Amino acid sequence: MRDAPGHLLVVDDNKVNRLLMSRSVEMLGHRVSVAENGRIAMDMLKSDSYDILLLDIEMPEMDGFEVLEALKADPGLRQLPVIVTSSVEGLDNIVRCIELGADDYIPKPVNKVLLGARVSASLERKRLQDEQKQMLNRFATPEVAEHLSASGFAIGGERRVATVLFCDIRDFTAISEFMTPEATIDLINTYYTLMFEAVSSQGGIISLMVGDGLMALFGAPNALENSAQAAVSAAREMLAMTAALNEERAAANDPPLQIGFGIATGEVVAGYTGTHHRATYTCIGKTVNLAARLEAHTKVAGCEILLDQATRARLTDNAYIREINDVRLKGFAEAINAFVL
Amino acid sequence: MSPKFVDTETYAEFRASVGEEFAAELVGTFLQEAPLMLSELKAADASQDPDGFRRAAHSIKSNAEIFGATALADIARHMETSGATTIEALERTLSQTETALRALIDA
Numbered sequence: 001m002r003d004a005p006g007h008l009l010v011v012d013d014n015k016v017n018r019l020l021m022s023r024s025v026e027m028l029g030h031r032v033s034v035a036e037n038g039r040i041a042m043d044m045l046k047s048d049s050y051d052i053l054l055l056d057i058e059m060p061e062m063d064g065f066e067v068l069e070a071l072k073a074d075p076g077l078r079q080l081p082v083i084v085t086s087s088v089e090g091l092d093n094i095v096r097c098i099e100l101g102a103d104d105y106i107p108k109p110v111n112k113v114l115l116g117a118r119v120s121a122s123l124e125r126k127r128l129q130d131e132q133k134q135m136l137n138r139f140a141t142p143e144v145a146e147h148l149s150a151s152g153f154a155i156g157g158e159r160r161v162a163t164v165l166f167c168d169i170r171d172f173t174a175i176s177e178f179m180t181p182e183a184t185i186d187l188i189n190t191y192y193t194l195m196f197e198a199v200s201s202q203g204g205i206i207s208l209m210v211g212d213g214l215m216a217l218f219g220a221p222n223a224l225e226n227s228a229q230a231a232v233s234a235a236r237e238m239l240a241m242t243a244a245l246n247e248e249r250a251a252a253n254d255p256p257l258q259i260g261f262g263i264a265t266g267e268v269v270a271g272y273t274g275t276h277h278r279a280t281y282t283c284i285g286k287t288v289n290l291a292a293r294l295e296a297h298t299k300v301a302g303c304e305i306l307l308d309q310a311t312r313a314r315l316t317d318n319a320y321i322r323e324i325n326d327v328r329l330k331g332f333a334e335a336i337n338a339f340v341l
Numbered sequence: 342m343s344p345k346f347v348d349t350e351t352y353a354e355f356r357a358s359v360g361e362e363f364a365a366e367l368v369g370t371f372l373q374e375a376p377l378m379l380s381e382l383k384a385a386d387a388s389q390d391p392d393g394f395r396r397a398a399h400s401i402k403s404n405a406e407i408f409g410a411t412a413l414a415d416i417a418r419h420m421e422t423s424g425a426t427t428i429e430a431l432e433r434t435l436s437q438t439e440t441a442l443r444a445l446i447d448a
Contacts, residue, residue: 013396013400014374014400014403014404015370015374016367016370016371016374016404016407017403017404017407019366019367019370020359020367020407023359023363023367024358024359027359058395058396058399058400059396060393060396087399087402087403087406088399089418089421089422108403108406108407109355109403109406109407112358112359
């Protein structure tokens, strides 16, 4: 099985060793760069991209142990696969490497077949990790994705205060009836892309997409300084982008998209729901229900954005806000005060 | 070719693994580097630098193992782990190893 060629960095203070390792790596079909000691290696790692580090231990200036520690301390390099290649004496030295974060150990002189197997395994592992990160980034901002993968996708919930935003396209079913399936999906995807942009730029995550309906979360899993303001800003941004999109649609004689938002702030239970094999990050609770009902109510009230009291109270921008009293929503025994942006 | 200083089987495996031309080149590089490694060892001993001494012995051992130079590897390993300053013995072994290696690449 041949991998795509990787870029490997060989670090060894001994010239004969460097040459031999480079030769083996090239014979295995990969690109190789070399460094004479740990310090030079760290400089090179910071300025170019490498797939695997082949690290010697006994080196002057900065030895292998120090390199391993420096890698762990650097968030950009922490995930770099490291294979220690050393003829260091003593099992405890080998153990120390593993404890410092080395992924694997190959004794010197390095057997080319063994090296090939270990390099392939490392590259495959890295490829899967990168794929997983990419998939994760589809649902969350890079910061959230980092947080989630660091926490190990733990199934389970936590209670926290967050802002929930629901959004959907008015009468989408009616609009799409006269469109081809391809055009419908295309339109939905354009809408998702814009929503994703607006939500991410305010530090939130898209939690759920059902048809043209979408739920976004602000303040979970990562806390935000003002989740309510972030959600409202995202909604405003989205409306602006939709207006621009609608200009294009008008030019093409397509009906405009009209979207409505319901935003509520309060305690939610958030976490990964599902099973170990299939899960999504979402949240539940009264706040979620309220946001959903408010969104639905925008049609009744004839407005674009409806906020609950808790969200209204946290806003820092001086938007014109109209209050609607005594709103009765399904599932809520008492009437609430809603606020229109 | 003296089996005492270069193990035939190990050397043959090494040569097969990297190719005959590269093997000869690498031996050549070792022959160039060996005097430098020896000087480093002597200098570390003279200046009472245990870490430098250990690293120099370690380098010689590491290279010797590549070519199957077991006698050289053994003495270098002993010096690396115990700090024993048997430099003259190592120098003699190194000299004979160099002769054996030269014979192999000239063959």
